[in-house]
Amino acid sequence: MVRSQLNGIGDGARAILAPLCGVTTAPFRRICLEHGADMVVTEMISSEAMTRGKEEDCKAIRGLDTDQGPLSIQIFGGDPVRMGETAARLSELQPVYLDMNFGCPVKKIVNGNGGSAVLKDVDLLGRICREVVRRSSVPVSAKIRAGWDKPTGERVREYATVIEDAGVSMLSLHARTRSQGFSGVANWDLIAEAKRAVSIPVIGNGDVRSAADVVRMREHTACDAVMIGRAAIGNPWVFDEVKTRLSGEEYTQPTPRERVRTMLRHVREAVRIDGEPGGVIAMRKVLAAYLKRLPSARSLRGRLMTVKMLAELEDVMSAYLAEIGPLAEVPCGGDVSVEEFASEC
Template sequence: MKIGNLEFKNNVFLAPMAGVTDISFRGLCKEQGCGLVYTEMVSAKALYYGSENTKTLLRIADEERPVAVQIFGHEPEIMAEVVREHFNHRDDICIIDVNMGCPAPKIVKNGDGSALMKDPKLAAEIIRKIKEVSTKPVTAKFRKGFDDENINAVEFAIELEKAGADAIAIHGRTRSQMYSGTADWDIIKEIKKHVKIPVIGNGDVFSGEDAKRMKEHTGCDAIMVARGSMGNPWLFKEIERALKGEEPLDITPEEKINMCIRHYELAVKYDGVHKATREMRKHAAWYVKGLPKCTDIRNKLNTLNTSEEVIELLNNYKKELENMNKISE
């Protein structure tokens, strides 16, 4: 599959997720076989007005290049200017993706994210304006519709294609569903029938087998993994194996803890101990989920403030798991 003139080592991508797909996590996913990683969503308006905090979201490491950057907003001229000013010259950014699906109330209230699904003409104008200035492919990610009374993803996709979008990603839930219920893969299949540009399927991919079923059911050109990757960067490798008909991976508890420690060390490298220790609490909870005594570990991690304490706790936990495994054998 090509997006513009771009080809990837595989067509399994990491979805943009606020508070999750930062520079530390993206590198681990790329290492584990992810074909393309996306930044967290970035406010075009904040960039336009020079927000330094927003610029930190655009740090990109050598091992993850090139990266797709996702921006959000609803003002076509401002979004186009941001692309021209901030992204056209960067070799480490390969795709400009526009968020048209975020369901968060504060985003929707401002007319951004999935609010754009209520105004397809404005959404198309955003794509058109960005395409006029961008030196990189322009894509969009959106949902099935705003709510059950407004399922318009097929028509929305057609409008974006007419406006010049190089590819589209569809999450098979409405905005009102947020992340509840089941993703509707039929809508992805339907969109694939109506557009010629690449279609990326998103929603409820938590295993290699899920990805294989999505591919077979929808005929999508690529698969985008979101929540399934949390605490599980190996999922990309597992999906590759499933699509080739190979057996799933068997990740040991010790491997999970080792990856958690690596993730934490990268977070410290990029963000410093204070922020890394705070942010890693949620990531660590995902890594240890389902393991023995995971609740105790989560509670203890929430009380620690130094990297030495965190790494010592995780290493001791790993030894405890190894001993438990020996006893069970």
């Protein structure tokens, strides 16, 4: 593989579904691929759980299908040996990338020295990368934030260089530091810095919500692909929009009926994996995200937050479509706030 190429991803729009714990489950990944995502990334998988005989705690390892389209499997942890061992096992499934999470800011994860905590120790970062590259049978990628506290171009260049020198094949950067959480605006200049520092492909991430943002980020940073997170929650159509607009065509948003059909399919597939009521309850936040783009759906939100069974949800949604009448066939959507999805990771 030529180093600047992306493994398994064509030259088109190059819009990737970001890893989102609690969201990028197998059903959602499949739906996003069908809607034009060029690659999808799993929720992060704990290398501690995988190597301490606690695989059953790792919900994210369910449904790791590599035959639906380009899949990247993400792992996290602060111990090079455990990360290497996990990479060896999961790369046997032949994803297009085995991804390492060096960005998660969540207390529980950083207290265990995983996620963005690794960015505090560049030597450890290099050791984890080298061991994972050594043990993985597929190309390895790394997803980082812009640092632990103060965002500087110098830090980003250092991380990028250490990661490239360790043999990693691709780098994704969420252009905020750990201390910034999800506040303010992602600093895309830092993505441009990373891109200038290394020859491996660099994926830009942070605050992309539309096809126009994809174009802006690519122009601003020269990144090789763009990763979309919060804007895809309850909205796999964002990938259709990117594909269609980047190929110069007019894009039409889906109708409420189409949005509801996809939402119910998503829940049905989740129930097939997780059963009832677990599969429905676990999806409540995601259901709220689907509702955000539907007309006159505010009053539904409260009801969906208590729904437990699929049949109940199907009844509520068909009553809603009947209630809105002809509006059910009128394209709807557009830009909505994604801030509320930022609390978890």
